[in-house]
Amino acid sequence: MALLTCQDLSLGYDGHEIVHGLNFEINSGDYLCIVGENGSGKSTLMKTILGLQTPTSGKILTGDGLKPNEIGYLPQQTVVQKDFPASVWEIVLSGCGNRTGLRPFYSKTEKQIAKDNIEKMGLTPLIKRCYRELSGGQQQRVLLARALCATQKMLLLDEPVSGLDPKVTTEMYELIEQLNNNDGITVIMISHDIESAVKYADRILHIGSEIFFGTKDEYVKSTSARAFLKGGEENG
């Protein structure tokens, strides 16, 4: 069975339907990029997968032992976080929140998981630093480490490179690729950066007036990609 299956999914809010008839499957180890114009429903789809919003119709099924709360999420930064007084350690540890249940405090195992993920993201020297004083790339790595504390199976990344400079962007993409290749973590990413999407992902979901789901080779040849890729080239 697939890790995540969307059946006849329709999405929307306040009675407006933005996307309908969405069907796709994600298997363990996939790297899926969700692309599409602004307002096409990418973020709504992600919120629905995370269970923050209910679909207007259709179903999302999880399989292969993936529990709905075991999806690591890397949200876009909020205004609140810009001046939040929290250390790297506190933020990463809060990713273990789905393991504690009703237990009020974190156990030794959970603290070790947080430590390991901080190490993995190369943040150990910054562990006591304040989040708001870090650079954009470092902040993203902190949030990635937190997401890794919540999951060993699937990461959902909402435009993880927005606002980062080109060098840090490449580093971020390579980091995500490593997690996908070496740790076998399934990656679902929303991206505006269509060229990198085609470069790193192995599957593409394009939502908009036409819906496309398939491998990246199929996507590059498809009609929905043509206009989009061209636009990407002009902008880049």
Add this chain to the structure above:
Amino acid sequence: MAELFEKLSLYLQYPFVRYALIVGVLIALCSSLLGVTLVLKRFSFIGDGLSHVAFGAMAIAAVVGLTNEMPLVLAITVVSAVLLLRTGQNAKIKGDAAVAMISVGALAIGYLLMNLFSKSSNLSGDVCSTLFGSTSILTLTRTEVWICAVLSVVVVAVFILFYNKIFSVTFDESFARATGTRAGLYNLLIAVVIAVIIVLAMNLVGSLLISALVIFPALSAMRVFKNFKAVTICSAVFSVACALFGILISILAGTPVGSTIVAVDIVGFFIFLVIGSVKGGING
């Protein structure tokens, strides 16, 4: 100086002075704990809004002629708090506007009711003491002190037990909800606790100045410390120290209790502001 201490120890022999100190310190502690969360969630003014609701509720209780107004005031304030924090996410009227609306609305209705139906001969005195804190902090009974102590212990216990959840929900509600934390429940908890604190604090500083107890400790601590735990502990200590000094000064100098505490808070804030910029200058 010795004279001052003599005067103080004389005052401290009176039970009502000791009660005032105990209650003042407890309320200051409780209000500072959630202050950090409220300030960070952009709800600094919820204290103000809710205390005006409590003022309105007190007016209703007075008009109806209830002898024990506490339960009614508490109930109305808790309901308003829940509604305000709920609407924070996807309401037609956004957070700050909703707080402002309820705040001035309740104030106006409360005053109107008191004006129309009050039998008291000293109406403006009554209103003034509810708004700026009455001398009732000095007329507390033993039972009131006990109620306050028990509620404070409950608030502190709830805060410590749910400290990690409160942190997650404050820092990133979407992530917390996505990973299975029942954020709605914790927002509700925060709302109820803040309402309880406000009803308690009305005796101390009155409904106009409650916001000061909530925001000054948090803002001061955030100038100096850079992680959540240190900020929380620092704001609790700051708040208790300011309340203690404020009450002692007001007893010795005969100034109004509430405004004196807030004045001490303001002085404390500027001290922390200076410390923060000096420290930041060294680090940076």
